[in-house]
Amino acid sequence: MGAGLGETTLGQWFMWLAIIGIVLLLLIYGRPFLLPIVVAFLVFTVFSAAIDKVSRINLGGMTLPYWLAATAGLVVFAVALFLLYVVISGEILLIVAEWPRILERVQGLLAALSEWFGEDLGAAIRATHGEFNIVASIRGLVSPAGFAITAIIVVLLYVAFMFVERSHFAGKVARLFPDPARESQVKDVARQVIKSVHRYLLMKTLLSAGNTLAAYALMKVIGLEFAETWALLTFFLNYIPKIGSITATVVPSVFALLQFQDWQTVLLIAGGLTVVHMVTGEIIEPMVMGRTLNLSSLVIMLALTFWAMVWGVVGTFLAVPLMVVILIICSKVPMLRPVAILLSSDGDLDEEEARTPPLKPARRATRKAA
Numbered sequence: 075m076g077a078g079l080g081e082t083t084l085g086q087w088f089m090w091l092a093i094i095g096i097v098l099l100l101l102i103y104g105r106p107f108l109l110p111i112v113v114a115f116l117v118f119t120v121f122s123a124a125i126d127k128v129s130r131i132n133l134g135g136m137t138l139p140y141w142l143a144a145t146a147g148l149v150v151f152a153v154a155l156f157l158l159y160v161v162i163s164g165e166i167l168l169i170v171a172e173w174p175r176i177l178e179r180v181q182g183l184l185a186a187l188s189e190w191f192g193e194d195l196g197a198a199i200r201a202t203h204g205e206f207n208i209v210a211s212i213r214g215l216v217s218p219a220g221f222a223i224t225a226i227i228v229v230l231l232y233v234a235f236m237f238v239e240r241s242h243f244a245g246k247v248a249r250l251f252p253d254p255a256r257e258s259q260v261k262d263v264a265r266q267v268i269k270s271v272h273r274y275l276l277m278k279t280l281l282s283a284g285n286t287l288a289a290y291a292l293m294k295v296i297g298l299e300f301a302e303t304w305a306l307l308t309f310f311l312n313y314i315p316k317i318g319s320i321t322a323t324v325v326p327s328v329f330a331l332l333q334f335q336d337w338q339t340v341l342l343i344a345g346g347l348t349v350v351h352m353v354t355g356e357i358i359e360p361m362v363m364g365r366t367l368n369l370s371s372l373v374i375m376l377a378l379t380f381w382a383m384v385w386g387v388v389g390t391f392l393a394v395p396l397m398v399v400i401l402i403i404c405s406k407v408p409m410l411r412p413v414a415i416l417l418s419s420d421g422d423l424d425e426e427e428a429r430t431p432p433l434k435p436a437r438r439a440t441r442k443a444a
Contacts, residue, residue, distance in 0.1 A: 098384075101384045101385070102384055105384070109225075109385055109388060110225055110229050110232060112392060112396070113229050113388075114229045114236060115236070116275065116395055117151070117229065117233050118232075118233050118236045118237070119268045119271045119272045121144075121148075121233070122237070122240070122272070124147065125140070125143045125144050125147050128143045148234055148237075151230070152230060155226055159223075161306065165302060165303040165306065169303065172299075179332045179333065243264075244261070247261055247264075259406070263402065263403065263406050266402055267399050267403070270398055270399075271395050271399060274363075274395060274398055277362055277363060278313060281312070281358065281359055281362065282308075282313065284354065284358075285309075285312055285350060285351065286305050286306075286308050286309040286312070288350045288354075289308050289347055289350050290302070290304075290305035290308075292346045292347065293305070293326060293347075296339065298330055298333065298343060299329075299333055300329065304325065304326040307322060307325065308322040310391075313391050314390045314391060314393075315355075315374050315394060316378075317390070318390075319354075319355055322347070323348055323351060324344075326343060326347060327340055327343055327344040327347070330343045330344075368401065368418050368420075368422075369394070369397055369417060369419055370416075370418065370419050371419070373397065373416075373417050374393070377393040377396070377397045378390050378393045381396065397417065401414055401417045405418075405423045411423070
């Protein structure tokens with residue numbers, strides 16, 4: 075009996091390892107297919123909650139039809155993406171136009187580095203600098219930019235079809251789970267996933283906007299060139315925990331060194347941006363988020379590394395929302411609840427459990443005898 079149990083346990087371990095390996099292969103090689111769907115789902119969660127609120131607004135005894143509110147939301151989202159594309163393109167063209175002047179500053183900085191660190195190191199730096207061609211680099215962005223536009227169109231189509239399928243979701247769940255109690259639990263879990271992801275993305279966007287305005291004001295007052303570019307970069311990098319704020323501080327500081335070549339001004343910008351990011355990330359964000367992001371800091375860093383390896387730069391932006399979804403699902407499945415406890419910040423899942431009871435194994439519906 076003991077040997078049989080050992081063999082069974084060993085077989086289960088091999089089965090789980092095989093499942094994990096298959097999932098990793100699907101994530102890596104299925105990236106072109108899965109990535110637009112995941113992005114579309116996150117966009118859908120945000121717009122779904124917003125459209126629900128808009129469609130419930132009573133205007134003179136009339137409410138806006140849901141399909142019209144959803145269509146208007148998709149149009150607004152498409153226009154916002156187009157405007158963002160125009161702004162980013164304009165900033166890139168501005169940097170290209172100013173590149174000769176930036177090169178002069180780089181050469182002056184290289185001369186100073188040669189005096190500080192010796193001629194050999196200065197020659198090596200100049201050789202590396204000479205191989206860099208901004209025009210070729212910008213041309214290298216043309217193909218990815220075209221791919222990005224195609225991906226955006228695909229995401230918009232997915233979001234549109236998700237809105238269409240939403241009206242049939244309740245009926246499908248009812249047929250998948252004949253047990254009314256289990257059906258209610260599945261719907262509650264789906265609602266909690268959408269609510270948590272929506273709240274996280276909404277609050278993160280508002281906090282990122284406030285952080286970006288403060289950073290932009292600081293850079294503008296000091297007189298840093300391309301402040302709009304660095305502000306736009308800061309806004310998006312704020313979606314990447316920890317690493318994003320560090321990058322949003324280092325990049326403008328390095329450019330400030332090229333522009334001013336004055337350590338006092340560079341330290342002022344670097345110190346000011348550090349304070350802005352620390353106040354937002356370490357003080358305001360925990361107060362506002364509360365238990366919305368019940369993830370361990372170590373888990374967040376591991377998730378950033380994992381999703382960056384699997385899905386590249388886009389994976390770093392999706393890491394936290396994906397982990398929030400995984401945490402909620404694991405907390406509702408009894409067999410995966412230990413995983414949820416390990417992923418959580420303090421292991422306390424009682425608050426979420428009180429709102430939504432854990433999923434129970436499905437029971438076969440019994441037919442009454444005629």
